[in-house]
Amino acid sequence: MGLHREWRRFKRIGLRAYAIHFKWRSGNRLIRLLNRFARERKECPCCGWRGARFLHYFGKGYYVAHVVCPRCGSHDRHRGLVFLLRKMLAETSAGTRVLHLAPEKALAPLFTSRRDLSYVTADLHGHHWLYPVDVLADVTLMPFRDGVFGLVVTSGMLEHLENDSLALEEISRVTAEGGRVAIYVPHFADWRDRPTLEFGAPDPKWDDHWRIYGSDLVTQIETVGLKCSAVSFGDLLSPSQLDFYQVRALDTIFIGEKLAPASEAASLGRLSAS
Numbered sequence: 632m633g634l635h636r637e638w639r640r641f642k643r644i645g646l647r648a649y650a651i652h653f654k655w656r657s658g659n660r661l662i663r664l665l666n667r668f669a670r671e672r673k674e675c676p677c678c679g680w681r682g683a684r685f686l687h688y689f690g691k692g693y694y695v696a697h698v699v700c701p702r703c704g705s706h707d708r709h710r711g712l713v714f715l716l717r718k719m720l721a722e723t724s725a726g727t728r729v730l731h732l733a734p735e736k737a738l739a740p741l742f743t744s745r746r747d748l749s750y751v752t753a754d755l756h757g758h759h760w761l762y763p764v765d766v767l768a769d770v771t772l773m774p775f776r777d778g779v780f781g782l783v784v785t786s787g788m789l790e791h792l793e794n795d796s797l798a799l800e801e802i803s804r805v806t807a808e809g810g811r812v813a814i815y816v817p818h819f820a821d822w823r824d825r826p827t828l829e830f831g832a833p834d835p836k837w838d839d840h841w842r843i844y845g846s847d848l849v850t851q852i853e854t855v856g857l858k859c860s861a862v863s864f865g866d867l868l869s870p871s872q873l874d875f876y877q878v879r880a881l882d883t884i885f886i887g888e889k890l891a892p893a894s895e896a897a898s899l900g901r902l903s904a905s
């Protein structure tokens with residue numbers, strides 16, 4: 632039975648993918664064993680899991696070593712995002728509406744633990760690997776009024792959309808004046824120095840992503856009326872923390888801030904005065 636199943640998998644995904652899958656699965660078995668006996672050297676800040684090693688990730692077309700939390704499934708980006716979102720939430724007042732697009736299970740507890748916030752999740756489908764979705768919606772045409780959310784969080788979603796600018800326009804539309812948007816997308820480590828690489832179609836070698844982001848993302852975010860700043864995990868965490876939580880220093884979160892018309896006018900005034 633087992634051999635038959637393996638043969639069917641081999642025929643379905645081909646030699647290269649099968650070899651990666653085999654490496655992923657056997658590697659993770661070894662890590663799970665290691666985690667039962669070896670010294671705890673890593674921690675997941677999303678769920679509190681501690682152990683010797685994170686698990687490998689097997690994506691569609693690629694493989695990343697030591698990146699997945701065995702308990703909550705967080706990836707390195709979630710573990711870095713937690714530290715930034717904690718800071719942003721500390722600055723978020725009671726009663727604020729928070730919109731989490733394609734809501735990841737590893738991040739949802741951050742928001743649900745704040746009972747004084749109104750937490751709304753939205754996704755086109757609502758997959759089983761996501762936190763339960765409140766509103767089934769196309770992010771390029773969302774059923775929300777203008778300016779209702781004080782915080783919008785989107786991680787690992789825009790790269791799956793052909794028209795990401797339309798999604799950004801919608802995200803900006805539903806964000807309140809003074810509100811903020813936290814955006815994570817796959818990007819080049821040296822994103823400041825190179826443009827976005829468009830594949831022109833979903834690339835099966837990269838989990839069906841349409842692109843890898845570069846410096847154009849900042850322009851895209853500012854074009855929809857959000858003031859953009861970038862925070863890298865290396866700015867938030869010390870080298871020993873980066874190692875402990877298995878987070879990449881150069882991974883960057885893009886923060887868009889919806890300026891109130893008055894401050895927009897003031898900043899434009901400053902620009903024209905300089």
Ligand SMILES: [Zn+2]
Pocket residue numbers: 675676677678679680700701702703704705
């Ligand atoms: Zn975890």
